Amino acid sequence: MIRYPNGKAYKPLNTSSPSPKKLEASYSNRGMTLEDDLNETNEYYVSKGIAIVHKKPTPVQIVKVDYPKRSAAVIKEAYFKQASTTDYNGVYKGKHLDFEAKETRNKTSFPLRNFHEHQIEHMKQIVKQNGICFVILMFSTLQEIYLFEAQFLFPYWDAMKKDGRKSIPKADIEKKGHFMELGYHPRIDYIKTIDKLYF
C-alpha cells in the first residue's frame, strides 16, 4: 500500500480515464486519488504564487433546469460530455502549461487506451503553439509517478493507430520521462521538473 509521509493511505484511481461511472465511484472514495493530489498541489502553487494552474470543470450538457421559488436553480437533467481538451492548464512564468494525468495498475507498461483521440489532438495543437504540454503518468501499484512530455507520447499514439503496440513500455517512460517523488507539500511537485526542463 502507498502511504503519504503522514501515514495516510494512498488510494489510486481506476486504470482508465474516468468514465462517468468511474467518476462517480471516486466521489465516494475517502482515500486520496491522483486527482486529489494534483488539486492539492495546484492549490499549493496558487497560494504561494508559484504557478496558477486549475483543473477544468467536468463538461456537462444541461438539458433541464428548475427554478424553485426562493432557492437556487436545480439542474434536473444533464449528461456527461467528453472533454475536448486536457484536464489541467495554467501559467508558469508567462508560459502556458497544459497537461493530463492518468494512472495504471500495470507494472511494465502504460496502456494508451487511457488517452482519447481528441485529447492527443489538443496536445498536438498546444505543442505547435509552443505551450508546455505533458502527461503525468502514475504506476499506482509501483508508487511511481513520471512527467512525460507530450512530444514523446505522440509517436507511441501514432504507431498504435497504425496497428502498433497499445502501450508505452515502462523502460521508455523511465528513459524519456522524469521520475517525480511523492511529497507532502506539494504532493507532486511537477513545477520543479518543468523548471529544470524549460527555464
Added chain:
Amino acid sequence: MIRYPNGKAYKPLNTSSPSPKKLEASYSNRGMTLEDDLNETNEYYVSKGIAIVHKKPTPVQIVKVDYPKRSAAVIKEAYFKQASTTDYNGVYKGKHLDFEAKETRNKTSFPLRNFHEHQIEHMKQIVKQNGICFVILMFSTLQEIYLFEAQFLFPYWDAMKKDGRKSIPKADIEKKGHFMELGYHPRIDYIKTIDKLYF
C-alpha cells in the same frame, strides 16, 4: 440593431454576468451573443492553428446521478457553482492567455458589478505570473467592443472597494483600451490586438 456583414442580427447578452437564470435565457436565444462570437472566433483560431483558446465548461456541483441500463448516465440533481477563474484561456506563441468577456447596455460607462471578486483575484494572479490577461468589454447598444488589459482594470476595482465609483468611464476605456472591429471570420479578432501589444 447590430448586424453582421452577412445581415444576421446581433443579439446581445444581458448586462450583468450570466447568473444561472440568465444563462438559461441565453440558451433559448436564437440570435448571436458575445459568447457565441467568441466561441466562433476561438474555433477559427484553433482550426487555423493561430492560437489554442477554449471556453471553460460551466462549473456544476453534481449531487445525484442515475445509471439506467443500456443508456448513458443521467445527472438528476446538480447545482451551478460560481466560477473561480476566468471563462477563457489558452496559448498563443507559447504565452498563456486568460480573459473574461462582459457586456453592458450602458453607453457612457462599464459597470464593475459585471465582475466578481474571485475573478479579479484570479486575474491578478495571472498578471503576477506574467500571463497575458485582459477583458473583452462590449457596449452592446453602441456596437463597440474593446480589449482592456487586466492591469488597467484593477485600479478601478480597488477604488470601488474603497467606496469609489462603481463603473469605468467609457472615455477611460477608449483611452486605455483597444477598440476591435466586429468582423466576419474571425468575428472578434482579439489576437490581432494581442499581437500588436505583446509580440
